[in-house]
Amino acid sequence: xxxxxxxxxxxxxxxxxxxxxxxxxxxxxKETVAALPKGISRHTVRFVHLGPHIVAIKETTQAxxxxxxxxxxxxxxxxxxxxxxxxxxxxxxxxxxxxxxxALVTRHLRFSLPYRALYSQTLRPDTARxxxxxxxxxxxxxxxxxxxxxxxxxxxxxxxxDAGAFAAYLVDAETGELMPGxxxxxxxxxxxxxxxxxxxGELLDLQAGGRLDEDIDPLEIxxxxxxxxxxxxxxxxxxxxxxxxxxxxxxxxVQRLNDLGFDIENLSISSDESGSSLTxxxxxxxxxxxxxxxxxxxxxxxxxxxxxxxxxxxDAFRAFHYPQEEVDEEVIAHEWLSQVYDKVMKAIPKEFxxxxxxxxxxxxxxxxxxxxxxxxxxxxxxxxxxASYMENVLAHRRDEAMVTGPPTEAFTLPNPTVDVNWRDRx
Amino acid sequence: xxxxxxxxxxxxxxxxxxxxxxxxxxxxxxxEFLVLVGPSGCGKxxxxxxxxxxxxIDDGRxxxxxxxxxxxxxxxxxxxxxxxxxxxxxxxxxxENMGFALxxxxxxxxxxxxxxxxxxxxxxxEPYLDRKPKALSxxxxxxxxxxxxxxxxxxxxLMDEPLSNLDAKLRVQTRTQIAxxxxxxxxxxxxxxxxxxxxxxxxxxxxxxxxxxxxQVGTPRDLYETPANAFVAGFIGSxxxxxxxxxxxxxxVQFGTAxxxxxxxxxxxxxGSKVTVGIRPEDLxxxxxxxxxxxxxxxxxxxxxxxxxxxxxxxxxxxxxxxVRVDGRNHPVAGDKIALLPVEHHMHVFDTVxxxxxxQGAISAGS
Numbered sequence: 055x056x057x058x059x060x061x062x063x064x065x066x067x068x069x070x071x072x073x074x075x076x077x078x079x080x081x082x083x084k085e086t087v088a089a090l091p092k093g094i095s096r097h098t099v100r101f102v103h104l105g106p107h108i109v110a111i112k113e114t115t116q117a118x119x120x121x122x123x124x125x126x127x128x129x130x131x132x133x134x135x136x137x138x139x140x141x142x143x144x145x146x147x148x149x150x151x152x153x154x155x156x157a158l159v160t161r162h163l164r165f166s167l168p169y170r171a172l173y174s175q176t177l178r179p180d181t182a183r184x185x186x187x188x189x190x191x192x193x194x195x196x197x198x199x200x201x202x203x204x205x206x207x208x209x210x211x212x213x214x215x216d217a218g219a220f221a222a223y224l225v226d227a228e229t230g231e232l233m234p235g236x237x238x239x240x241x242x243x244x245x246x247x248x249x250x251x252x253x254x255g256e257l258l259d260l261q262a263g264g265r266l267d268e269d270i271d272p273l274e275i276x277x278x279x280x281x282x283x284x285x286x287x288x289x290x291x292x293x294x295x296x297x298x299x300x301x302x303x304x305x306x307x308v309q310r311l312n313d314l315g316f317d318i319e320n321l322s323i324s325s326d327e328s329g330s331s332l333t334x335x336x337x338x339x340x341x342x343x344x345x346x347x348x349x350x351x352x353x354x355x356x357x358x359x360x361x362x363x364x365x366x367x368x369d370a371f372r373a374f375h376y377p378q379e380e381v382d383e384e385v386i387a388h389e390w391l392s393q394v395y396d397k398v399m400k401a402i403p404k405e406f407x408x409x410x411x412x413x414x415x416x417x418x419x420x421x422x423x424x425x426x427x428x429x430x431x432x433x434x435x436x437x438x439x440x441a442s443y444m445e446n447v448l449a450h451r452r453d454e455a456m457v458t459g460p461p462t463e464a465f466t467l468p469n470p471t472v473d474v475n476w477r478d479r480x
Numbered sequence: 481x482x483x484x485x486x487x488x489x490x491x492x493x494x495x496x497x498x499x500x501x502x503x504x505x506x507x508x509x510x511x512e513f514l515v516l517v518g519p520s521g522c523g524k525x526x527x528x529x530x531x532x533x534x535x536x537i538d539d540g541r542x543x544x545x546x547x548x549x550x551x552x553x554x555x556x557x558x559x560x561x562x563x564x565x566x567x568x569x570x571x572x573x574x575x576e577n578m579g580f581a582l583x584x585x586x587x588x589x590x591x592x593x594x595x596x597x598x599x600x601x602x603x604x605x606e607p608y609l610d611r612k613p614k615a616l617s618x619x620x621x622x623x624x625x626x627x628x629x630x631x632x633x634x635x636x637x638l639m640d641e642p643l644s645n646l647d648a649k650l651r652v653q654t655r656t657q658i659a660x661x662x663x664x665x666x667x668x669x670x671x672x673x674x675x676x677x678x679x680x681x682x683x684x685x686x687x688x689x690x691x692x693x694x695x696q697v698g699t700p701r702d703l704y705e706t707p708a709n710a711f712v713a714g715f716i717g718s719x720x721x722x723x724x725x726x727x728x729x730x731x732x733v734q735f736g737t738a739x740x741x742x743x744x745x746x747x748x749x750x751x752g753s754k755v756t757v758g759i760r761p762e763d764l765x766x767x768x769x770x771x772x773x774x775x776x777x778x779x780x781x782x783x784x785x786x787x788x789x790x791x792x793x794x795x796x797x798x799x800x801x802x803x804v805r806v807d808g809r810n811h812p813v814a815g816d817k818i819a820l821l822p823v824e825h826h827m828h829v830f831d832t833v834x835x836x837x838x839x840q841g842a843i844s845a846g847s
Contacts, residue, residue: 238534256569
């Protein structure tokens with residue numbers, strides 16, 4: 055125990071002081087550690103209970119810890135989906151007075167899942183594709199704010215369910231750099247190439263462990279990230295020209311971007327010398343269009359897709375109850391909340407609250423009601439569909455509030471006692 | 481294998497006026513290990529990124545061999561950035577880990593096997609090719625990471641402070657491994673570090689940068705014995721060279737209460753009545769006569785046969801610290817008042833205004 059221990063924290067946490075910092079992380083007692091992550095990390099990482107929360111603790115050098123902490127804070131302020139830094143621990147010494155590495159503490163993202171927790175037997179094609187899309191969308195958002203990631207991979211990402219799709223969150227900012235101004239094409243292409251190689255490697259590794267569905271081609275999935283990225287990037291930053299009589303295309307572009315979840319803060323419009331043709335290009339875009347709109351109208355904080363889904367239901371509610379009248383959208387929102395959303399929330403048994411995020415539960419209930427109505431060829435009522443969803447669907451789902459990784463035991467492969475000829479497998 | 485040329489290459493970040501890299505003119509020979517070194521913010525990492533295709537070039541060109549790669553995408557430049565956080569995949573063998581990037585690039589199975597085996601032989605990893613990474617030590621895992629870069633058979637290796645997040649012991653071990661590996665492979669390597677000791681021990685040649693400008697490029701010996709300016713003189717060598725301003729007098733410079741002889745030709749190039757004098761700790765002696773720079777001993781660092789004496793003195797109204805190499809056992813102690821004299825002809829003289837070297841010729845231990 056030494057007086058040299060130094061804790062830099064973004065929020066007060068007395069519990070931080072009580073952790074056994076004088077022990078190397080890999081020797082921390084079982085009672086403190088929540089779970090061990092799977093796989094080989096460059097650094098020692100442990101998930102640890104901190105009061106009611108779980109935090110991730112990574113041993114690293116002082117310089118890297120400080121750098122990553124600052125980077126995560128900057129990214130958070132830029133509204134980029136990433137984990138939240140909690141503290142830097144430095145000046146650690148062990149019982150012999152020998153120095154121990156510094157540590158970076160980050161908050162565990164509730165309801166987030168590492169990709170290895172997204173399958174029980176094998177990773178299925180639709181899950182793999184959705185992971186790829188989520189990673190591509192995250193990359194676009196990072197590149198838009200001028201962040202060059204460097205170590206793009208599934209392992210450095212956490213995923214949250216987002217109305218059937220996934221929303222990706224950056225976990226490891228160690229190799230990242232925030233550039234002044236926008237990224238060069240070379241920098242973006244480099245991140246894409248790193249993503250392509252790393253994700254292919256991760257999927258090949260799953261394949262080597264017998265955890266990848268036969269129908270999945272690792273290379274195809276990793277390349278789909280590039281296709282997804284390029285399409286989205288073009289839509290969000292590309293310029294288009296058209297005749298000045300077709301000015302409706304401006305509104306159409308804004309609408310397409312809104313649909314993709316982006317608000318345009320700055321759209322550059324220029325015309326050629328004759329004034330007969332116009333060129334538009336989005337200059338500053340903000341992701342989270344639907345999240346913001348939902349938050350403003352209802353106070354519900356949800357992922358982008360979830361928000362879009364809930365807003366669609368809100369629109370359907372208005373169309374049903376007020377087909378002809380002009381009603382203030384805030385009034386509609388208030389009614390929808392009390393008559394629909396809150397009622398579903400109240401129906402969730404307390405013990406099920408750790409299974410899924412509220413907005414995700416709402417989305418799943420909507421899906422369930424729709425499916426049940428189609429199967430039984432009738433309009434399944436509110437009470438009935440809610441009860442049916444809770445009993446038949448939600449009850450059987452595992453808790454996803456605090457998933458830190460699959461239990462190590464379930465995935466350990468024994469070292470082969472039979473000789474492997476490396477040439478057969480290369 | 482190829483040479484690398486920075487042809488007056490510049491990088492100016494938008495919104496700034498001073499270039500991060502200012503018209504860098506540097507040629508790395510085929511097979512050479514060149515170290516880019518300098519303090520934080522000097523432009524060394526930016527230069528490396530320009531070579532990698534990760535920074536825009538605002539002026540000038542970059543060539544790899546005879547090929548102008550200024551506008552070529554990073555993955556088409558045939559370079560490999562080593563130690564860029566290669567992951568080790570737990571379910572794949574060491575061989576698969578080293579070769580999978582080739583696999584996804586469509587290289588044939590035979591070629592993959594050959595390249596992987598060649599790299600494994602160089603890295604002393606042949607007995608581990610069929611094992612899983614779990615079975616390897618930390619140092620061996622590091623070598624597998626190197627192997628991934630080697631099997632790509634690039635024309636140039638780029639390394640950006642690869643040892644900075646290793647502990648001291650692993651740093652020295654890996655440093656030696658990298659240097660010997662590069663010698664065996666003979667691949668042109670550009671290596672960035674802020675640590676001048678690392679630069680001196682690893683590089684065939686060293687390029688020192690400051691504020692985006694190349695200060696000097698040469699062999700470690702060149703830089704140590706013939707620093708081109710006061711900055712390089714103070715940067716290369718540890719403990720650092722003592723540097724201070726001295727008045728020009730008849731036949732030399734004022735050295736405390738003594739006169740230190742300096743060649744007339746050297747002094748002729750000076751601007752003004754003062755010059756900057758540089759003298760390495762091993763080229764200062766404690767004066768027996770009491771003449772010379774008057775100083776008070778702060779402490780002596782004993783390192784066995786040798787020691788480093790730290791003393792403070794006042795020159796031109798400023799308090800400065802001087803470092804002197806002394807005998808490890810027989811030396812003045814803290815609090816002692818001493819006088820210091822330079823070893824004849826071992827003083828470097830620089831122009832006080834421009835910092836440029838005025839002394840003709842090299843200053844080496846034997847001279």
